[in-house]
Amino acid sequence: MLRPAILAILCDRAEGLHGYAVEQKLQTLKFFRDQPPDYTGLYRLLKRMESEEPLSSTKSDSHAGPCKRVYRLTDRGRRCLSRWLDSLTKYQKMLEDLLARAKETVEISETS
Template sequence: MDFIDCPCTGKTLSKLVRPAMLTLLAREPLHGYELRKRCEGLALFHGQPPDAAGLYRALREMEDEGLVLGAWDTPGRGPAKRRYAITLTGQACLSRWKATLTAYRDAIAQLLDMAGTARDPSAFTPEAGPFRTAPERPAIPEPHREP
């Protein structure tokens, strides 16, 4: 099976462009081009810059939602550039993203632990049959919840 277009390759991580941009803008205001270049350095983009049209569309949406503020920067020479900064609402959204991503990380850690104890697929032979009684498996641990 060819897994090139499968989500298992991690290609869907680019869907995290909004929290990535909010995180970068929480550090300092940036022009759209600078923001795109900084995103390229993040592991979730696999060394590739995010799609420019998608990034600018997300910036416009976040500006409409009050998460970021854009202003035209008109230097003495060259074209005007739009510089973006995170707002207080954007900082609150980023705090929510941190909690969400922490929960994802914990869920992924649990999944990785479970995958590490999964049965070897070669044990499922036609003779043994995949639906025969399997050896008893350890119970799935309850997820950790903050009080």
Template sequence: MRGFIQPRLLLLLAKKTSHGYELMEALRAIPGSENLSDPGMMYRTLRQLEEAEVLRSAWDTGGRGPARRVYELTKIGHEHLEVWVAEIRKTRTHLDKFLAEYESIAENRSVKRRKRG
């Protein structure tokens, strides 16, 4: 789903502090989110969120291998996630109403076809 990388990243970071590769692997593991797992898009989004103080990062030099940038949500980030959740719930309500209306129409059309047939 296009435009959905921000809430996905925020949700992943609300669960735990993570580095970029870990976030990328988590995005790839989510069914239906293949177009969210473009590394360039993900890192651009992380930078934008950090500039907006939605998250912060620090270099982790304690592990084996090269240093890795580790990301975590800020208080603003948690608030941002809550706004996304409210918007997603509102969208889901509208989509549910749309689908119910469509199913009603489709059911009526099906009944009319059977009566004609």
């Protein structure tokens, strides 16, 4: 779930975000609130996503410390996010159906 979350976070940020800002945005999502992602893994994934081209990056000059890598969503990344949205929507519907069936089964067995 980390990939689509990163893509969604960067989708409305034309100016991009550096890795730490992506990390901070992830912490605001309910999905990651109780169990935040491994941040070493996050930075590895950002680099891998850059090499796969859903993301691009540039180094920004920082007057208050070392240069930071700023990540931006590419056109390929927007298409990738669109596919993720389709897949997750289908998955959500399947889960809703499964939960409804399971609840029915539990209710039937409790009344028997």
